[in-house]
Amino acid sequence: MNPSFISLDWGTSSLRATLVSADGEIVENRSAPGGVMTVKDRDFHTPLNAICEDWVDIHGCPIVASGMIGSRQGWVEAPYLACPATPAAAALAFTTLSVADKVDMHIIPGVRCGGVDSIHDVMRGEETQIWGAGVGSECLCVLPGTHSKWVSVGEDSMITHFATYITGELYGLLTKHGILGRLMEFGGCNDEAFHAGVSLGLKHPQQATHVVFAARTIRLMDEMEPGSLPDYLSGILIGVEVASAMAAFASDMSRPILLIGDDDLCRRYRWALESAGFEPARAGQDATVKGHVRIAREAGIVG
Structure with a gap:
C-alpha cells in the first residue's frame, strides 16, 4: 500500500x-x-x-x-x-x-x-x-454552494479571477429568519416551481430584491401551494445569480462551463444554465x- x-x-x-x-x-x-x-x-x-x-x-x-x-x-x-x-x-x-x-x-x-x-x-x-x-484550458468553473463561486481558469489550471455569490446563505436566511418562510412548507420537491423561479430570476436580475418578494405574493394570490414555495424561491435566487454572473463574466461565457460540487446543487445550476442557453458539463468525483x-x-x- x-x-x-x-x-x-x-x-x-x-x-x-x-x-x-x-x-x-x-x-x-x-x-x-x-x-x-x-x-x-x-x-x-x-x-x-x-x-x-x-x-x-x-x-x-x-x-x-x-x-x-x-x-x-x-x-x-x-x-x-x-x-x-x-x-x-x-x-x-x-x-x-x-x-x-x-x-x-x-x-x-x-x-x-x-x-x-x-x-x-x-x-x-x-x-x-x-x-x-480535470479542468481544461480556458474554462469557466461554477461551484454551487452556500457561497457559490464562478471561476475563470486559463492554461495549466491557472485561476485568473473569480466572484462569490452568497445565494445559498441568502436562501437559508430568507427561509429560516424572514417572513418569506412563514408561508412555506418544507420537505417536498417541485421541479416545475423551481423552473418558474429560475425564469423570473433570469429576466429581472437588476430587480433582485423585488422579484424575491414574489415568493410571498404568489402564495398570497393563491397561485402556488406552500410546499412549492421553497423550490420557487431557490429558483429565483439561482436565476438571479446566473444572470448576474453572465454579465460579470461576459467575456468568459463562450468558454466551456464546468460544474463542480454537490450533485443536487449542480443539477439545479445545470437547469438554470440550460434555461439561459448554455450546456454545462459536470466534473467527476473526488476532485x-x-x-x-x-x-x-x-x-x-x-x-
Whole structure:
C-alpha cells in the first residue's frame, strides 16, 4: 500500500480524510462531523485524532489539508495566494505546522483576487477542487454552494479571477429568519416551481430584491401551494445569480462551463444554465483529493 500522505478536506461543518498511496491513488476514505465551526476551545487535535490518528501512528506520513482549517477561524491562518494562482504556486506557499510532534500538516493557501471597484474576493477549498477536476484550458468553473463561486481558469489550471455569490446563505436566511418562510412548507420537491423561479430570476436580475418578494405574493394570490414555495424561491435566487454572473463574466461565457460540487446543487445550476442557453458539463468525483494529489506532487510529497 505504501501511503504517501493523508488528504484532509476540513470545512465549516464536516471533516473528510483520505489515505493516499505513493502513486496518488485513494486507499481509504473517512468522514466525520468535526467541521471547523464545531470545534470547541480551538481543540483541533481531538477531531483530527478521531478520524486519522491510527494512520498517523502506523504510516507516519504527512498531512495535506485545505478548506476552512486554514481560515482565521481554523487551526492556523494560511495567507491567501493572489491571482493568477496555480497548483505549483500553492505548493510553494504551504503553511506548515507540526501535529503532536509526529508529522507535518501542510495547509494549502486560499486564493484571493480584486474585483470591480476594488471589491475583494476570497476562496478556501474551491481552488483545490478546481485543480483536481480535470479542468481544461480556458474554462469557466461554477461551484454551487452556500457561497457559490464562478471561476475563470486559463492554461495549466491557472485561476485568473473569480466572484462569490452568497445565494445559498441568502436562501437559508430568507427561509429560516424572514417572513418569506412563514408561508412555506418544507420537505417536498417541485421541479416545475423551481423552473418558474429560475425564469423570473433570469429576466429581472437588476430587480433582485423585488422579484424575491414574489415568493410571498404568489402564495398570497393563491397561485402556488406552500410546499412549492421553497423550490420557487431557490429558483429565483439561482436565476438571479446566473444572470448576474453572465454579465460579470461576459467575456468568459463562450468558454466551456464546468460544474463542480454537490450533485443536487449542480443539477439545479445545470437547469438554470440550460434555461439561459448554455450546456454545462459536470466534473467527476473526488476532485478535492485529486487536487491534493496534484499539489502534493508539485511539492514533492508524491512521486
